[in-house]
Amino acid sequence: MSATIGSALAWWARTQPHAPAFVFEDETLDYATVEHWSSRFALRLQAEGVRPGDRVGLMAPNDVPWPIAAFGILKAGAVLVPLNSRFTAAELRKVLDDAGATAVVTDDSLVATATEAGASGSPVTVVPFADLTALREGDPETFRIDRGEEDPISVIFTSGSTGRSKGVVLTNRTLLNIVFEAxxxxxxxxxxxxxxxxxPLAFTPGLVWGMLMSTVLGGKLVIEKQLVPSRAVQLIEEHSVEAIFGVPLIYQAIAGAPEFADADLSSLSTAVVGGAAVPGALLEAWAKKDVALRQIYGMTEAGGIATSTPVSEFRDHPDSCGAGHIFTEVAVMTAAGELAAPGETGELVIKGPGVTPGYWESPDINAQVFRDGWLHSGDLGVCDEDGRIRFVDRLKDLIITGGINVSPVELEQVLAAIPGVGEVAVIAATDPKFGETPAAIIQASGDLTEEDVIREASKVLADFKVPRYVVLRDEPLPRLPSGKISKTDIRTEYADLVEHYQKVR
Known part of the structure; x- marks a missing residue:
């Protein structure tokens, strides 16, 4: 079996052993180091009892050992389960149980959490990074057990931005298809x-579009432990970075760095953004640097990116996310299971070679989500006459007020343009008259008042869309590790909103 991630790593280690693979601050791992170090770790996992097909968790923040641990797990023939490094022991235990994991590799600072999780259910072997770093030096070693092209190599649990997370299966075939199309x-x-x-490396952007994409292409991935805007600008220049991806918050932070104005960003040819709408001012800030910020639509189940705005259209169609890719189709489907007409809102559906073969051991969910060759996203969208897709909202997020559907995304786009509004999330609040009504949770700055918000929103939105509750706060809104605003956490925090806040209109 040669069409595997392991074979790609071995090839580059042989043909360009001293080429940089991963850069962490001032430390660079070349391909030979990655190949030999991860091989030694794979043998170590074997000695711990890890067998082909076993699920092995990896819980750590971005750091030098992370890709070595990931490749070591894959080379042992195991299934990599990347884990949120912020998990509590209870949260970790749930994912380990859902995955049926037998071992977890963890940062030394998280050993206690992993050990506590392992003690509360079926036995789990805990392998600390200390065991991994001890294997950095040694004789050259090339070892791997390849999984079949259609066998799972990783199970990525979705972020759960709208509810319960599910384990998305990734195979060698789907991963290589994603790389080829990209x-x-x-x-x-x-x-x-x-x-x-x-x-974070532990989620689809970091694992698939970062570590695995770069490795298959024999490229260089510059990895930051956390976002430092000024440093990010410097790294783009220093390494002639060609691709960057993230949510609008990341691009806003980088554009706000003092070094941004005079920086040479001409090397950037791919700058894609997802997870929220791109404000026009942010689009223009990067356009002035000759960088086209392009909206994407995707999900873990579709490899992360299913469609993106072409560079030629980023100015004229900034709210569009393209019309699919060469081999990936994205369409809008009605509730009757028919393709929607242009301008008609329906569910976004996807088919293509990068779509997951299914969720881990979830036949009932698979039957609901994968129908007639399409992945049903649960998201709402609309397409124009030329097939361009525009994301409308998540089906579960829609607010039904007085029997009328209201899209929180539409309201968030309007509210975000109001001076003094930093971050905003719109959720549903219960209402005795309308059933539900929009509530805006805003991180505010300056002298912004609730009256300001209502006045400005009323200039753009129909009366039934204007929020009846406005909550102004100083603290940033809660976010997922991917950078997206966490609607789940916001709904939990403001579950009793109507009891503690007065309507503003």
Missing amino acids: SLVEQGFHRGSTALLVL
């Missing part, structure tokens, strides 16, 4: 390309 449609991903990652 190399055809994104100039920033090609043999030997350089990308910058300021998101």
